Amino acid sequence: MVKNDELTVSRRKFVKGSFAGAVATAGVLGGASMFGCSPSEEGGETTAPESAEEAASMPAPNALPEDTITWCQCNVNCGGNCVFQWHSQDGKVTYMETDNTGDDENFQARACLRGRSMRRWLNSSERLLYPMKRVGKRGSGEFEQITWDEALDLLHDKLQYTIDTWGNEAIYRIYATGMYSTTGNPSKRFLNCIGGCVDQLYDYSTHMLQAIMPFMYGTQFSPYDNVHASSFSEAEANSDLVVMFGNSPAETRMGGINAVWDFAKVREAVQSRGGKIVNIDYRLNETSSGHPEEWLPIRTGTDAALCAALIHEFIADGKTDEDFLSTYCVGWNEDTMPEGSKGKNLSYYDYIMGTGYDKVEKTPEWAAPITQIPADTIRALAADLENAEAPFVVQGWGPQRHTNGEEACRAICMVPIALGKIGLPGTNTGQREAEPPIYLVGSIPGADENGPVTQGCSILIPVYQWLNVVDHGTEMGVKKGGIVDPAGELDDNDGMLHTNIHFIWNYAGNCITNQHGDANKVYDVLNSISDDDLFIMTWDTVMTDSAKYSDLILPDAMRSEQMNMQTQGYAEYYAGVTVGNPAQEAPGECRSSYDVLADLAERFDMRDAFTNGGMTHDDWVKYLYENNFSEAYGIEMPTWDEILEQGVFKLPVDPSVGLKAFRDDPEANALGTPSGKIEIYSEQLAALNDEWELEYEDEPIQPLPIFNPGFHGYGSVTDEYPLYCTGFHHKSRTHSSYGFIRELEQVARQQLWINPMDAEARGIANGDQVIVTSPAGQIKIEAKVTSRIVPGTIAVPQGSWRKADMEGDRIDEGGCVNTLSVYHPTPYAKGNGPAHSMIAEVAKA
Structure with missing residues (x-):
């Protein structure tokens, strides 16, 4: 040890x-x-x-001050949680080292360069220091300082007023990921103490995947496991071909034991065996930027068309695994269709071969003008896949963040399914690479198993739907809005919500405006509601754009300013725990959320219940560590005293093969679908399409993973908006976290990617300031003219902070992509598909 x-x-x-x-x-x-x-x-x-x-x-100079070294992690949502060692002098952090524990340099959770700038966040002059109450219009950023007592009295009164007037169903805990820690957000526990709230369903990262994939791979499906996906370490050991759809770990998962490092080893191993890497993307992304031979350019949002053409070639070449498809799948061809759907040409085979509903054969020639990939190139990729012994087909989470994402993510999975290359060494299921199966410690429980704090409300709202529920929630329900009601709380109202949202609880999140679709619409909706009918509380460390829309802002202490504990990240394929003491005192009047909520709970006569009989924040850290899950995994963990001394504990995780148990014994390990098999055609989805009241009649719920252009997808450009526009994750930010740090802005500037052909036609040169206009709004941004993006498509890095005069021209000079995205939830998931499905025009500013 x-x-x-x-x-x-x-x-x-x-x-x-x-x-x-x-x-x-x-x-x-x-x-x-x-x-x-x-x-x-x-x-x-x-x-x-x-x-x-x-x-x-000369006399000896004053002795250098002693370093105090404390441990922490990067607690924002890239999936990494890389390890920090803070060096403090005189109670103030001076600099940061990262993980240097262990003898193997390949097993160090070393922070990326943006993570290493956390000190600038911690000691930023822009830290929120005092509670503040709004005095101007929503979004104006006009606040006045108040005391903590005034803030907690106001918060208590508004919560009580909301409960008395509309009930706990009117309180919504909005999606937020700016703080990950085992004790970082005890809000759920507090809200359950006062009767509960409506909570979030799915997340912005994997909204469509979480909603739609259970119909294909079963109700147990999660995009965050190693059951339905294979690990990169498995690809490293056994794969001879890696085909990546919109997957760039060099921009999204950059830490030391993170996916970018795992993928670098995959590349070396696969190529050493004579294999190859194919990275399908509309950009030559950072993962392939030093390896341009790996890049297969594609028009954004057309992945499902490419997959259909590939599978057409598998059929034409006689390379589909018919034994696998008949044994393990439903809906591949007429023989494998459910009984009630036979004889109607509804199978996936019929769709591909042109005998299905649209009577169009999905040849490479059909796909070429849609995808911008030549037909011969499609055939060559099909041949590579057919000839590979262990093809590892993997998608990032970008392809599903389109308005046709519910079909696209399933279509990508169809590539290995059609070849029968699932559950075998070196193969993958078409999902993103596996995540670790072991989490050694839990978090503060939202409810007690046998105690006074119970789950107060079970209603769940798709995270992208909150704006609609604020605006017209009583017009939404289970069949009209995708609301999930597992306890039948809405049965007395025909499955419809009883009330709109009247209180938004926002802890460490920027999803009110910046990270939500159509930020201009958010401004208009929120400002159309009276102060008596809506109250927004934001708890954060800096003034985000979302915070400007709040009625009350509370200043949070950062994890490094209190005892902290967190596991490894969900994108780092190992198991571990980091525990650290405070590296410095919180500035101003910043306080830990737990301590504040204990005081707020006292105002509701619930302090004892919230604190579990008087437990402090640090008591919870010790309790959660000592009641870890190591015994279930047969792991010996350090004692509490030992982890306090050494700071970090890590251990490797074995490679995994997605759906291996199902492949080995499909009856004993049946999937959670009605048939127990992989359902290519879903009768459940077909029934929901008939039963639900869909918001857009021309956007049905699709039972098959077809190519559907989608709203503002392929074919939707016009003379006014002739370019396809999409967002992508930027290496200087984790979503919008780190987005205010000037040094990162300078070294990785916010730039619009535009192909030279499109730039020349508009008189735009590299470095010019341009105006991008979409049906939703306008942004001002610097142009990056580059052949690393396909013609006809422009791209804006997501997460940049909005800077718009909403009472003036509304032009966002911060270049936030959600100023351009139209608010248009997807058919089934009600998700954020427009995040990558936009149409736009660009002009020199």
């Missing part, structure tokens, strides 16, 4: 030894090179000695 003092104390000895060594060499280097002008005890400057003898006779 590695001890913390074995790793870090030696640095102090090094500093002192280096100083002594420098004095010893002063005669060689010259005294001035060592001493120069140094501070005197009185605060003035001393004169440099003129000789080594004079230097030796």
Whole structure:
């Protein structure tokens, strides 16, 4: 077991030894090179000695202050949770080292460059320091400072007023991921103490995947496991072909034991076996930027068309695995269709071969003008897939964030399914690479198993639907709006919500405006509602754009300013825990959320219930660590005293093969679908299309993974908006986290990607300021003219902070992509498909 003092104390000895060594060499280097002008005890400057003898006779300078080293992690949502070692002097963080524990340099959770800028966030002059109450219009950013007592009295009164007037169903805990920690957000527990709230369903990262994939791979499906996907370590060991759809870990998962490092090893291993990597993307992304031969350019939003053409070639070449498809699947051809759907040409085979509903054969020639990939190139990729012994087909989460994403994510999975290359060594299911199956510690429970805090409300709202529920929630329900009501709380109202949302609880999130669709519409809707009918509370560390729309802002202490504990990230394929003490005191009047909520709970006479009989925040950290899950995994973890001393505990996780158990024994390990098999055609989805009241009649719920252009997808450009526009994750930000740090803005600027052909036609040169206009709004942004993006498509890095005069021209000079995205939920998931499905025009500013 590695001890913390074995790793870090030696640095102090090094500093002192280096100083002594420098004095010893002063005669060689010259005294001035060592001493120069140094501070005197009185605060003035001393004169440099003129000789080594004079230097030796001078009194010793003040001793260098001792470092205090504490541990923490990068707690924002890239999926990494990379490890920090804070160095503090006199109670203030001075700099940060990252993980250097262990002997193997391949097993260090080292922070990426944006994570290493966390010190600038921690000690930023833009930190929120005091509670504040809104005094201007929503979005104006006009607030006045109030005391904590005033803030908690106001919060108590507004919560009580909401409950008394509309009930707990009117309170919504909005989706937020700006703070990950086992004790980082006890809001759920507090809200359950006062009767509960409507909560969030799905998430912005995998909205369509979470909603639609259970109909194909079963109700147990999760995009966050190693059951329905294979690990990159499995590809490293056994794959001979990796085909990636919209997957760029070099931009999204950049840490030391993160997916980018895993993929680098995959590339080396696959290529050493004579295999190849194919990265399908509308951009030459950062993952393939040094390997352009891997890039297969595609028009954004057309992945399902490419998949259909590939599978057409598998059929034409006789390479589909018919035994696998008949044994493990429903809906591949007429023989495998459900009984009630036979004889109607509804199978996937009929769709591909042109005998299905649209009577169009999905040949490479059909797909070429849609995808911008030549037909011969499609055939060559099909041949590579057919000839591979262990093809690893993997998608990122970008393809499903289109308005046709509910079909696209399933269509990508059809590529390995059609070949029968699932559940075998070196293969994958078409999902993003697997995530670790082991989490060693839990978090503060939202409810007690046998205690006073119980789940108060079970109604769930798709995260992208909150704006509609604020605006017209009583017109929405289970069959009209995708609301989930597992306990039947809405049965007395025909499945419809009883009320709109009247209170938004926003902790560490920027999804009110910046990270939500159609930010201009959000402004209009929120400002159309009276202050008596809507109250928004935001709890954060800096003034985000979402915070400007709040009625009350509370200043949060950061994880590094209190005892903290967190597991490994969900995108890092290992298991671990990091525990650290505060690296510095919180500035101003910032307080930990737990301590504040304990005080708020007291105003509801619920302090004892919330604190579980008086437990402090630090008591919870120790309790959660000592009641870990290590026994279930047969793991021996350090004691509490040992983890406090060493800071970090890590262990590797074995490779995994997605759906291996199902492949090995499909009866004993049946999937959670009606048939227990992979359902290519879903009778459930077909029934829902008939039963639900769909918002847009021309956008049905599709039972098959077809190519559907989607709203503002392929074929929707016009003379006014002739370009397809999409967002992508930027390496300088984790969503919008880190988005205010100027040093990151300078080294990785917010730039519109535009192909030289499109730029030349508009008189735009690299570095020009341009105006991008969509049906939803306008942004001003610098142009990056590059052949690394396909013609006809422009791209805006997502997460940049909005800077718009909403009472003026509304042009967003911060370049936030959600100023351009139209608010248009997808048919079944009610998700954020327009995040990557936009149409636009660009003009020189």
